[in-house]
Amino acid sequence: MTFHHRRKFLHLAASAAALPAVARIARADAYPSHPVRLVVGFAAGSTTDVLARLMGQWLSQRLGQQFVIENRPGAGGNIGVETVVKAVPDGYTLLMVPPAVAANAALYEHLNFDFVRDTAPVAGVVRLPNVAEVHPSVPVNTIPELIAYAKANKLSYASAGIGTPSHLAGQLFNVMTGVNLQNVPYRGDGPAMADLIAGQIPLAFATTIASIEHIRAGQLRPLGVTTLKRSDVLPNIPSISEFVPGYETSSWFGIAAPAGTPADIIEILNRETNAGLADAAINARLADMGCMVLPGSAADFGKLIADETAKWGKVIRDAGIKAG
Secondary structure, eight states, X not given: OOHHHHHHHHHXXXXXXXXXXXXXXXXXXXXXXXXXXXXXXXXXXXHHHHHHHHHHHHHXXXXXXXXXXXXXXXXXXXXXXXXXXXXXXXXXXXXXXXTTHHHHHHHOXXXXXXXXXXXXXXXXXXXXXXXXXXXXXXXXXXXXXXXXXHHHSOOXXXXXXXXXXXXXXXXXXXXHHOOOOXXXXXSSHHHXXXXXXXXXXXXXXXXXXXHHHHHHTTSSEEEEESSXXXXXXXXXSOBGGGTSTTOOOOEEEEEEEETTOOHHHHHHHHHHHHHHHHOHHHHHHHHHTTOEEOOOOHHHXXXXXXXXXXXXXXXXXXXXXXXX
């Protein structure tokens, strides 16, 4: 082989080797080329739905394609998860991840998926407290009064569904105080809050997103937040742990894709989600709802999911809690 031919051969070989990288770059640059589904496993108006719409609008503006919110409520969010894990892993079907996924593996015996195995973490979005709150007709104003009242009366509480933080917050409260609050599961925060405001049910441990405007309007009476520290958005409301030492739980949310979604697409979505969390207007809106942003890598969000799954799996198994 002459020097000229050998140089031409090496040039062609190098070009061929670079093709996969070029293809990846081209694919990433082209993404998204058509609308993206962002699946929510709870009803419209739920905390998961509110966050999905906020982040979906941001991603639509940043990436130039519509991020369409698709509500698939039912089975504690499992119907939404199953929709996503069965989808083609091409970045065009995403999941707004609710904290219920951390509990569902232990609550449900025959799931058709393994969340950690069958999804790819994209980005964390927020963490926020839940609020123990009552309808104004309930004659309690503090957590100690709630405990005394619940020991003397049958009391039920609304939750966004089996395995959601609003359910588990009540169960943890039962375990740590010796009361026996009865969970009434709804298909998301929206329906639960509607019945609470109407006085059809006396109590809830709902997220600040679902609660804050109703608290400000005087429609609900807050008794305590579920995080160890008080919430910046409700600074005058004590933490439940001030009366029940060690009590702590919170809600967290993020975005995931089907397992096998290309890493370059995950990277684009992670970058743009983090940009949204850093945006002053979005940050202020989230703070006003009592949220703490969760910026970071896809791996960071994956670790949070794994850690929370281990934590709540143990609580659920030890307490013998079942989905139904």
